[in-house]
Amino acid sequence: MDKRTMIIEKASELFAKKGFDTTSVQEITDACGISKGSFYLTFKSKESLLFAIFEYFTSKLVDRISTVFQKEINSQERLSEYLVIQFEEIQKYKDFILMQVREQTNLGNEEMMRLLSRLRRKAFELQEALFVERYGQAISAHLPDLFVIVNGMTKGYIEIIIMTKVELDYKRLSDYLVERIDSVVDGLNEPLLDSDSIFGFQTGCSxxxxxxxxxxxxxxxxxxxxxxxxxxxxxxxxxxxxxxxxxxxxxxxxxxxxxxxxxxxxxxxxxxxxxxxx
Structure with a gap:
């Protein structure tokens, strides 16, 4: 493990346990067994480290989700596996996410907006491949609407994972959601949104x-x-x-x-x- 990754993983554990504001750079360097000078050669500040943690976790999530396309399974199983991975990764880092919710750490800068925009577009691309495989090319015109609908469906369950101690069976939940998505697709008529809508409303850009x-x-x-x-x-x-x-x-x-x-x-x-x- 390289120094940068070690700092990210150790710091994320400390932030999740103690909170971002109350965790000092000294505590991070002590946990990593490095000097403060070495820390500041890698990260300009504690805030830049926090951004790097988001970047690191989202990259790991995307990499793991991408593996579903390497498996020899049918379209229903692939879509379900995609959802399972999403829920499992959120469960893995729920304490860190809770810290963010609790402290409302301000990362609303341009760099973070770029990261969120990139993640949103990557999520759309992954779901596009999954939906086209399951429902055929005819679903293409409905992809922006389906993207919003499916994310809305999963949001409530993600909140349960993060905010409560309820233990969900992620495989059962994912299979259940695939059935609901099938029902939504069966009822689709005229498209409402286009790609400009879904990539513009969150960031306020075209x-x-x-x-x-x-x-x-x-x-x-x-x-x-x-x-x-x-x-x-x-x-x-x-x-x-x-x-x-x-x-x-x-x-x-x-x-x-x-x-x-x-x-x-x-x-x-x-x-x-x-x-x-x-």
Whole structure:
């Protein structure tokens, strides 16, 4: 386990147990067996660490959910397994989530909005694949509505997991929800929402702006983990362009060419080029 991951995991345990405000950096470094200097070389502040914890947990959730597509199971089982994983991960980190609810830690900054936007879009993509597999391509026009409806259905059960000591059978619950989703799909008529609606109402931005926010979030993660100066410089130039109202496409395309040798940037480069072609 690298130092950054160790700090994230130890700090999340301390925050869940003691609370964010009452946990000191000294307590975190003591738990990790490192110096304060080493901590501040990794994170600028306790607040930036808290954001990194959210980023780390959401990444783990998405990675685990993605494994459902590698299993040789039918569409009903795959959709149910997706829900089971979601509930299990929330149960695993419920104490940390409760701490956030209790202390109402302020993370309403631009970086957090980008993370939430990216997570929301990834959740939509995963559900899209699951719903199309189960209900066929005819469901495509209804995906934005189904996304909102299903998230609304699961929200109440998630609140029970977080806020109460009630022990739910997640497999039984997930199978039950799949039956309810089947009933919803059977009753669908004319679509109400489109993708602009679901990606715009939470962040207050258009679909294009949400995509830019997603790209900026990916860029931030690459820049954070980069140990190559040339790669970092290219990412910084792209970042500056993304912040402008009028993006200079040739500049970004040139920087993307610089990033081609770096395998870890391949997904970002592909997404960036798709955005430029719009």
């Amino acid at each position: 679909s294009s702006a949400a995509i830019k926010a997603d790209l900026a979030s990916q860029l931030h993660a690459l820049k954070r983990d980069s140990a190559n100066a040339d790669m970092t410089i290219s990412l910084e130039v792209i970042e500056e362009e993304l912040m402008k109202e009028a993006i200079r496409k040739p500049v970004i395309i040139g920087m993307l060419s610089n990033l081609e040798p770096f395998e870890e940037a391949a997904e970002f480069c592909q997404a960036m080029r798709s955005f430029l072609e719009q």
